[in-house]
Amino acid sequence: MSNSATDRDTVPETLWAARGRHTGPAPEEVVRRTLRRRKESGDIDDFAEPAVPGDGDGGEESAPHVFEARWRAGGAVTVRARMTLLPRTGRPEGCEWRLVAEAERPWDESWPSPATLFWPEGGAPQDSGWDHHPTVAGVRFRQVNPLPADDKEMRRRLREAAKDAWCVNLVVHEAMTPDERGRLPLAGLLPAGLRHRVVEHRASPQQFRGVNWALKDLGVQVPRGGAVLLPPDPAPKDYGSGDFSVRSVFLDGSEPTELVGALRRFVALSRPLPRGLGEALTELRDHWTLMTLQEELERERQRVTRYAEALEAMTTSRDLYRQAAEEAHEALAAYREPAPAGLPQQRADARTGSPLQQLTRTFERLRFSPKGAKSGSVPGASSGGGEADRPE
Template identity: 55%
Template sequence: MPKSPTVRATAPETVWLASGRHTGPAPQESLRENLRRLKAGETIQDFLETENSTDPDGHIFEARWQVAGAVTVRARLVTDGRERVDAKRRWTLAAEAERPWDPAWPSPATMFWPETSEIPWDRDTVAGLRLRDINPLPQDDKTLRRLLKDAGQHSWSINVVVHEAMTPDHRGRLPLARLLPPALRHRVVEHRAAPEQFQAVNWALYDLGVRVPRGGAVILPGTPARLGYDVQDFTVRSVFLDGSEPTELLDKVVRYAALPWPLPDEAEDAVTALRQDWHLLTLEEELAHARALAAAYAEALDAMTKSRDLYREAAELAHAALAEYKDLRGVTSPAREEPRKHDGHSLHQLTKTFQRVSDTIRSRSK
């Protein structure tokens, strides 16, 4: 009998998720410096660096800020403790607001990382692709196919493939990210296929079940694919790379981002950690937490006291039952026939005594 596919949790509407690579040294120093600056400027309310029990050399940063006047956002960024084989450190960022996420809100990435391009934090987890710039596709066919396959299967980002109908001038080389709503600018990877790569890029996209029109664009479905994704709905027939705003493509990226996202395992873990391992509490939250702990301790102590009293009373009743049994049997038997005469009565009396003990224990435990 075939196994049923695993049902994955979808990303809550209140959650913002991203994952990337930092290609420079000591990413934690860049994070600390930027967080201090943002707190001093009151962009964020507070931040905290906590220990990473699963990766002693890794770093965990928490930050809290408000958007839209009074909507609190809590975010948690985790960096790897060791460099990967490609000399890059992975970071994972999960943020959650008190209401469904609005793409017009500031990107949580800029609440941790500096926006300057001098700090190389804005790389996707796949092949170091840039999150805020154009990524020309490689000319080698095998490398091209492997890159798009990895992007379609392993990236958390929204991957957009654009084919250039003709080589654009400087106006057509401006990245799509600059025109997107703030909360999407660090979640999109823009791939560019040169005019002569039309056949090669579609050969590479074959395994992903999509195709890019000549001079157009397509948004990759991701793995697992977003719920409600239909390739026709997220394909653009023509993208004019003349400096004008590609409104149709921008609209499709925003709509794609709003689709329910079945979370990869690591993304689900990031959401769980954000909710369950949060340390940056306000004074009111600390007081509420302390009250909850006190109530839990009081309840546990009460249960332990009742359990102790119950066992003590049960022991006393058992001792009394044993003493009563001994009295019924007598310390010694004067003759062999005598105990046989009282065996039935003694057993009946003993059964009644232990039944009383059992009834007492059950009544006390309710």
């Protein structure tokens, strides 16, 4: 798991991230109960609920809840994940959650979705309300989201959804009214790692012109009976609308092979870190507490190494300071030493060889210059003027 500064500027290949809203009561209890079940079933190795700064100062409503879990994807690759439930203050529509998971090697979309290890996949109604879009009301993951009939409202929704770069927004146009199988969400046909990151916006056959008018501001167009991926904010450098447009999506229950390929290429782009994801990744890496004994030993070794490097730097700085102080004392002593009689002052100053030589010469010139003497006159000369009074 890399810790370099470069990885913090772009989304690492080892990272899986998603965020959403939970609209039911007591989301922390839902997560805690789900993690217990996952540990009992062996889906995860362990989990923890570490304390966070400020927890308990203002009650549960004002403090975030943090959960950590670790498991082995594919039976061999260690994955560390951190779930943060943000306070409900100012969020009456639900509790926002953020989930970041990092593996020891590049993420494989066939691995289990981290979302289903923290959240239940179904069950009671209060357990299934976690898949709401984080910013757009009425939009959910794992479901078909019909676009509004009003064109202006449709444009507003798509623009708001595209701003959230944590999600992958997919717009699908129905070439004809689908049957019962075609009305099912495409999320169930996607790889597990993409299932809870893709938001499916569905346009009806008669909305073809309206949806392309709404997408004009985003610089993309959806083919008739096809699909297009909306550009994230900020957009990757290599993003091209034509590269992530699918001409035909058959809504008959079959696997959308071309669409899955476009999704895989899309998430594999070198993308800038979305707003908030950099902080979440830093918290995962720097404040991780769920360690094995071997990891704790390695962490202590790294800490000892850092202390030794800091001590060596302090010792070097002390020696340099001492050397500079000694040279300053020598220069000061040389400055205070009187010059030998008959020796030009400039020669005495050059003898010191200190860094303050130029400053010393300036002070010496001021010290031996005749103060109060007028220009062109000599001290002790008579004002009368005569041959006997003139100096030789």
